[in-house]
Amino acid sequence: MLQEYTIRQFEREDIESVVEINRTCLPENYPDQFFIGLYHHAPKAFIVAECSEGICGYIMCRIERGISSFGRAPVKKGHIVSIAVTHEHRHHGVGSALVQAAMKGMREYGASEFFLEVRKTNEEAITIYEKLAYEIKRVLKGYYRDGEDAYLMVLESPPSEEEDATER
Numbered sequence: 742m743l744q745e746y747t748i749r750q751f752e753r754e755d756i757e758s759v760v761e762i763n764r765t766c767l768p769e770n771y772p773d774q775f776f777i778g779l780y781h782h783a784p785k786a787f788i789v790a791e792c793s794e795g796i797c798g799y800i801m802c803r804i805e806r807g808i809s810s811f812g813r814a815p816v817k818k819g820h821i822v823s824i825a826v827t828h829e830h831r832h833h834g835v836g837s838a839l840v841q842a843a844m845k846g847m848r849e850y851g852a853s854e855f856f857l858e859v860r861k862t863n864e865e866a867i868t869i870y871e872k873l874a875y876e877i878k879r880v881l882k883g884y885y886r887d888g889e890d891a892y893l894m895v896l897e898s899p900p901s902e903e904e905d906a907t908e909r
């Protein structure tokens with residue numbers, strides 16, 4: 742039973758735990774250098790959840806420039822590349838807290854919208870994203886190596902006036 746957890750930025754020393762969680766929880770696995778690369782790219786958007794036993798979840802993201810999913814203008818988009826929470830710590834809000842912290846970090850890099858790919862059958866993750874106001878934009882046919890389709894989910898979230906004022 743999860744009592745308490747802390748949400749904080751990833752640190753180099755967390756790499757082993759994060760890689761282990763990724764391998765246990767997801768079929769999409771990456772070499773250590775991929776994780777470290779994303780950490781250098783957007784440290785404020787690489788977040789871990791820490792509970793009494795150690796790291797129990799992570800989220801890592803990339804900032805990409807591209808045409809807005811909501812219009813025609815070029816924008817900075819926050820891409821959620823990978824998120825996972827250890828089995829025994831699920832359903833306590835850790836996953837949602839990770840997404841929210843990562844979005845805050847991505848906004849600090851200027852992202853005004855967010856997107857992610859999720860397996861069509863991954864109801865649990867889709868439910869969380871929908872609760873956070875993400876919408877299914879389209880189906881990406883055969884997106885995964887095993888041939889499964891993905892949903893592309895998107896969320897428009899321009900900076901608040903408060904954030905705007907801080908940036909100036």
Ligand SMILES: CC(C)(COP(=O)(O)OP(=O)(O)OC[C@H]1O[C@@H](n2cnc3c(N)ncnc32)[C@H](O)[C@@H]1OP(=O)(O)O)[C@@H](O)C(=O)NCCC(=O)NCCS
Nearest residue numbers: 766824825826831832833834835836837859864865866868
């Ligand atoms: C997706 C994942 C990160 C969610 O982590 P989590 O810590 O359990 O998430 P939360 O506790 O914040 O939210 C769980 C929510 O999912 C929904 N949910 C939980 N179980 C569900 C189920 N069996 N079916 C559908 N929705 C479900 C609920 O809305 C729940 O919210 P609630 O607890 O307020 O009712 C976690 O399940 C995971 O690591 N999965 C494996 C890796 C993965 O699929 N990553 C996403 C790839 S895109």
